[in-house]
Amino acid sequence: MRTLFHMWLDPFSRKARVVLGEKGLEFTLRLEATWERREAFLALNPACTVPVLVEEDGTALSGSSVICEYLDEAHPDPPLIGEGVLDRAEVRRLVLWFDRKFQAEVTKNLVGEKMIKRLRGGGEPDSAAVRAGHANLHVHLSYIAYLLEHRDWLAGDRPTLADMAAAAHLSSVDYLGDVPWSDHPAAKDWYARMKSRPSFRPILNDLIPGAPPPKHYADPDF
Amino acid sequence: MRTLFHMWLDPFSRKARVVLGEKGLEFTLRLEATWERREAFLALNPACTVPVLVEEDGTALSGSSVICEYLDEAHPDPPLIGEGVLDRAEVRRLVLWFDRKFQAEVTKNLVGEKMIKRLRGGGEPDSAAVRAGHANLHVHLSYIAYLLEHRDWLAGDRPTLADMAAAAHLSSVDYLGDVPWSDHPAAKDWYARMKSRPSFRPILNDLIPGAPPPKHYADPDF
Numbered sequence: 001m002r003t004l005f006h007m008w009l010d011p012f013s014r015k016a017r018v019v020l021g022e023k024g025l026e027f028t029l030r031l032e033a034t035w036e037r038r039e040a041f042l043a044l045n046p047a048c049t050v051p052v053l054v055e056e057d058g059t060a061l062s063g064s065s066v067i068c069e070y071l072d073e074a075h076p077d078p079p080l081i082g083e084g085v086l087d088r089a090e091v092r093r094l095v096l097w098f099d100r101k102f103q104a105e106v107t108k109n110l111v112g113e114k115m116i117k118r119l120r121g122g123g124e125p126d127s128a129a130v131r132a133g134h135a136n137l138h139v140h141l142s143y144i145a146y147l148l149e150h151r152d153w154l155a156g157d158r159p160t161l162a163d164m165a166a167a168a169h170l171s172s173v174d175y176l177g178d179v180p181w182s183d184h185p186a187a188k189d190w191y192a193r194m195k196s197r198p199s200f201r202p203i204l205n206d207l208i209p210g211a212p213p214p215k216h217y218a219d220p221d222f
Numbered sequence: 223m224r225t226l227f228h229m230w231l232d233p234f235s236r237k238a239r240v241v242l243g244e245k246g247l248e249f250t251l252r253l254e255a256t257w258e259r260r261e262a263f264l265a266l267n268p269a270c271t272v273p274v275l276v277e278e279d280g281t282a283l284s285g286s287s288v289i290c291e292y293l294d295e296a297h298p299d300p301p302l303i304g305e306g307v308l309d310r311a312e313v314r315r316l317v318l319w320f321d322r323k324f325q326a327e328v329t330k331n332l333v334g335e336k337m338i339k340r341l342r343g344g345g346e347p348d349s350a351a352v353r354a355g356h357a358n359l360h361v362h363l364s365y366i367a368y369l370l371e372h373r374d375w376l377a378g379d380r381p382t383l384a385d386m387a388a389a390a391h392l393s394s395v396d397y398l399g400d401v402p403w404s405d406h407p408a409a410k411d412w413y414a415r416m417k418s419r420p421s422f423r424p425i426l427n428d429l430i431p432g433a434p435p436p437k438h439y440a441d442p443d444f
Contacts, residue, residue, distance in 0.1 A: 059308065063315055069310070070310070074307045086281065088295065089283050089288050092287065092288045092291060092292075100269075101269055
């Protein structure tokens with residue numbers, strides 16, 4: 001059976017899970033605490049990051065962008081990176097936007113400080129980082145609304161990897177109850193559509209022991 | 223004319239330049255000090271990073287991975303990301319290795335501290351970061367040698383985007399004279415082959431005013 005190594009609230013693992021779901025591919029999920037630097041895991045991925053996808057024949061793929069490009073090439077239906085060359089560039093631009101910029105400005109400041117530090121046993125959240133994360137989140141939610149003014153989905157008229165990347169990050173932040181949805185109705189409407197996709201449901205069922213999500217978290221009508 | 227916005231010693235800009243060269247595509251190079259947040263540049267790339275590629279018709283592409291995937295799709299000859307699905311995953315894994323891991327562990331600590339800070343007017347290098355950069359560099363040069371034990375080029379029997387990413391980062395560090403080539407003969411031999419490629423020559427001719435490179439820098443027989 002195909003296996004995906006992941007970590008709770010890791011947006012990159014979540015993105016890979018949603019892509020596997022969209023492609024209709026079955027897989028087993030395995031939790032990996034990368035900070036323990038387990039030797040058998042290092043043999044799969046010397047960079048020691050999640051997600052890592054291990055195919056049935058033992059082939060290991062690491063890095064969410066590598067995994068997602070690979071899955072879209074190996075299982076082209078449905079295409080998640082778009083069709084035309086420029087459409088594909090726009091999808092990849094937005095994926096990068098969320099995986100680099102949103103990650104550095106929001107996810108790291110909120111999920112990293114408030115949850116990952118705790119999981120790793122790394123001390124108290126840095127309150128300046130948390131404040132920055134909250135402020136930056138408004139800018140990104142407005143950017144999502146801006147994109148949706150002329151598009152049904154972030155990169156065009158169909159859901160793509162761009163929506164999956166964005167929703168993966170937002171879902172991690174939303175687990176903490178930190179997304180000000182009521183201030184951003186257009187982003188909320190789009191996220192409700194993402195939440196109701198069958199590929200997205202399993203993510204919303206993750207439960208971190210001792211740290212349950214807010215009530216609205218898994219509800220598509222929130 | 224196609225235009226590439228870049229910054230001196232930025233490995234991501236260098237990678238895009240080499241890819242344009244390998245594809246035989248002409249372009250004009252424009253220096254962009256992203257930290258000045260020039261309004262016309264922000265309109266091209268709201269993330270305000272280099273490289274940005276502007277095509278003749280005004281289409282702007284930003285992010286080196288977006289640009290390189292786009293160029294390889296729009297101009298498939300020669301293919302730089304490999305042919306088979308798994309070959310392509312291996313190329314992308316290594317590109318990510320250098321663009322994320324080498325960048326964080328080496329380039330940022332050496333080029334970032336010693337040169338970019340100076341260009342931005344941001345103060346003295348952090349000596350702990352510089353020491354870490356030097357130590358990490360040995361590990362990465364050994365990893366390159368390890369890859370080359372069974373391969374002519376980093377990802378297989380042909381030069382790919384993986385070689386271009388790795389050589390782009392190393393060339394930036396080498397501009398500072400900080401690469402201990404004599405300790406790493408296999409990596410040195412591979413880099414000499416990269417240096418002698420016509421696509422790579424223009425990079426080695428960059429000159430930062432007031433900060434010339436060491437003598438061996440542009441010489442393929444170093």
